[in-house]
Amino acid sequence: MTTIDPSRLVFVGGLHRSGTTPFSRVLDGHPDICGLTGTGVKEDEGQHLQPVYPKAKVYGGSGRFAYAPQAHLTEESPLVSAANAEAMLAAWRPYWREDARLLVEKSPPNIVMGRFLQALYPGSAFVVVVRHPVAVALSNKKWRRFTSSDPRKFQSLSGMVDHWMRAHETLAADLPHLDRVLVVHYERLVSAPQEELARVADFLGLSTPIDHSALSASRGDPYAARWAEYAGPALRPGAVQRRLITRRFGDRMRAYGYDVDDLSAFTPPSGPASLRS
Template structure:
């Protein structure tokens, strides 16, 4: 359908690293009316790595750090906002979309704090953010980094990663009232009630056919509950971190719908991150 897609066809997916954005984006890409970026040759087919308009998350410290950097929070006031830059971003992404499909998806973690910028660049586009329990995200990032990096400068404690989660989601909550098309999807509901949660996504995107839920199952759930529970013992290496997170952040975590002590404890919050959708 041409090399200049209508901005209303664009759907951005964001969410902190290890929150489930990749499996979610793949499920969307499996719908006959939706195309994600494929065959890009960059990590996780993320659009941030293809474009040259805005800095990638790693420039701002990468996973576990970028949301602490004010300059990473892009809005409509950013000097990067311009028709020329919007076209440059499209030019980087279009070759990797199937533009014959109605909706075109770009997934990158930092989109969680870039919604206002993306909306200004592409009026009428949508933003879907995947949110997952902050402790699960922290534990998953710790495991991921042990497997992928031996750089001591990338070390962060569980408490520091939870603090980063809170920083990112504070920004998202504050930005929500400025976003015309925002849907917050909770990872726990994607895994526990995939048909119901994907029905919300279908309605938000205006898709005629249901989104296939078979790729989402309990196998994608959190394998970290037992580890987190084991940290209740003071002598475990993570025991101090567990107590620190509980004493400092229990109330704020609860405000986002999560029980800091129980990875299975979730109830949809009443605030901005509990919105079914803004359309």
């Protein structure tokens, strides 16, 4: 079996419900790129196939995993070894078309594992998708309602926003250690897809454009409408959570380029908390 050149590997990360799945599918539509397909696991995520590191659900799953220090893997992890690098590739390669120039693996916990993946596969690329923390929280609440009956998996909107902050603080601290990394903001991806995907194509060294026709800005509309409802009378459902989120996280959101009142906008931020993009 031939060894896969690590420079062909592209790891996509981002919190659950941040847009990593539609983004990865768009990448997979390019003739030079192949993502994991036909795996039989949730969203074709590589984390569910590999035998080396614990899956996000071990640390509480979406809305919780980034709190666990053990989930933040770096080049210092004892799991970094040539044997483990080969074991992970062996689990993924049956689901790639190996004649593709670039091979994509997408898993949400990659957002806090970039340094680990880089240590295993020097020269690989890392793309992280970032979305407004409130939109991520609202989407997770809706998603969990339909995918789980375990009451331990439910938490408040403010708790999910707090988890977003923790995950992205970890990411911001890791970015200077990553050699090939691109931050993609979901809001730009759906509002100006041609421009944003041209940036991605340039980063990946593609000679032809990435098709943007499958991306739609309307996907986030229900969450914006729900958030607007929460701005109503104090006793209405959600109003307490909106006030709490605004008070606790409004300034911190702005440091990342997000306005607590507008779920569709992203403004490039400045300051120590900003994510290089």
